[in-house]
Amino acid sequence: AKSWHFNKRPKNMIESDTFVLKELPIPPLKDGEFLFKTIYLSLDATNRVWLSDWDIYMEPVHIGDPMRGFVFGQIIESRNPNFPVGRYAAGLHTWSDHIITNGDSFDLFPVLDGLDLAETFAILSVAGPTAHVGLHEIGGLKENETVVVSGAAGAVGTIVGQIAKIRGCRVIGIAGSDEKCAMIVNEFGYDAAINYKTEDVTEALGKLCPDGIDLCFENVGGDILDASLTHMKDFGRVVICGLISSYNSSEPVPGPYMFRNLIMRRLTVRGFVILDHADIMPDVLKELASWVANGKLKMPTHIVDGLEAAPNALNLLYTGGNTGKLLVKI
Numbered sequence: 001a002k003s004w005h006f007n008k009r010p011k012n013m014i015e016s017d018t019f020v021l022k023e024l025p026i027p028p029l030k031d032g033e034f035l036f037k038t039i040y041l042s043l044d045a046t047n048r049v050w051l052s053d054w055d056i057y058m059e060p061v062h063i064g065d066p067m068r069g070f071v072f073g074q075i076i077e078s079r080n081p082n083f084p085v086g087r088y089a090a091g092l093h094t095w096s097d098h099i100i101t102n103g104d105s106f107d108l109f110p111v112l113d114g115l116d117l118a119e120t121f122a123i124l125s126v127a128g129p130t131a132h133v134g135l136h137e138i139g140g141l142k143e144n145e146t147v148v149v150s151g152a153a154g155a156v157g158t159i160v161g162q163i164a165k166i167r168g169c170r171v172i173g174i175a176g177s178d179e180k181c182a183m184i185v186n187e188f189g190y191d192a193a194i195n196y197k198t199e200d201v202t203e204a205l206g207k208l209c210p211d212g213i214d215l216c217f218e219n220v221g222g223d224i225l226d227a228s229l230t231h232m233k234d235f236g237r238v239v240i241c242g243l244i245s246s247y248n249s250s251e252p253v254p255g256p257y258m259f260r261n262l263i264m265r266r267l268t269v270r271g272f273v274i275l276d277h278a279d280i281m282p283d284v285l286k287e288l289a290s291w292v293a294n295g296k297l298k299m300p301t302h303i304v305d306g307l308e309a310a311p312n313a314l315n316l317l318y319t320g321g322n323t324g325k326l327l328v329k330i
């Protein structure tokens with residue numbers, strides 16, 4: 001089996017020596033184990049965080065370890081009755097083409113009518129649950145609110161916008177190109193979009209949200225978070241889902257300039273990590289699957305070919321080279 005191992009801590013972006021590819025023989029299965037053939041590897045913004053020397057929300061990936069990632073695939077041999085041969089499964093494991101596991105961090109995965117495997121995995125594995133839990137559990141989303149989401153054309157972002165529209169909200173997305181802005185408005189139902197590379201986001205939000213923002217779903221941080229903080233309504237809520245603009249920094253980054261609005265606008269700011277919400281996941285997945293079935297929820301996928309391509313492809317998340325969910329087809 002081939003798998004990528006963490007070799008050298010990067011200073012900024014992933015470099016050619018950050019990982020090394022190793023090939024090891026696949027040992028015979030023990031009782032309780034199964035052999036999983038990876039079909040898709042999910043590349044997630046947080047992968048870069050796991051490689052840092054920060055004090056983070058879970059065990060980091062240590063130098064020498066196999067690289068960790070969310071994988072989707074098929075069970076091809078099994079000595080575990082809960083994971084029969086032929087079934088699809090997904091779990092948090094390693095960047096490998098074949099995996100032997102007892103299934104601890106794996107779940108069987110449904111095949112949804114009318115959706116291909118990539119889109120099913122893209123919606124149900126991380127992005128869909130993160131968007132759903134972030135909006136409802138953390139953000140307390142209500143009907144008819146004004147919602148602003150950054151990283152709006154990415155995996156989490158496209159789902160946030162669609163769910164907020166399902167809830168009858170007015171949704172403004174912030175993204176990094178005219179093509180992405182056109183896509184989220186025309187294909188994903190956003191009411192408006194701001195290209196942060198060509199527009200003054202603070203000024204644009206002021207025009208688009210004259211009565212203020214009820215809920216800011218933050219995926220980026222930095223100046224973009226400041227722009228939203230400037231225009232929050234009194235008692236507005238800010239969901240800190242991600243701060244991708246700082247994930248490649250080896251140095252600490254400055255906090256928001258408009259921090260004072262936490263007092264002036266009496267804001268609630270709450271961060272969260274989706275892994276803490278396993279208890280409500282069955283209901284969340286059921287609702288996401290029902291929206292998919294009704295044609296209300298979809299996800300663009302950006303698929304890169306081959307395990308070998310994974311390290312370079314990860315950088316696409318930090319340059320904006322991906323639209324929608326970034327996957328590697330193994």
Ligand code: NDP
Nearest residue numbers: 045154155156175176219241242243244245272273274320
């Ligand atoms: P995306 O598919 O959204 O890809 C990342 C996008 O972020 C890029 O395409 C790029 O789009 C944008 N971006 C990157 N760098 C910058 C920058 N410096 N300034 C502005 N925009 C930038 O990735 P994910 O869906 O995997 O992740 C989105 C966010 O959600 C991340 O912050 C991630 O950490 C967070 N997340 C949090 C979870 C949680 O449990 N809290 C779980 C899963 C994800 P553009 O072209 O628009 O610049």
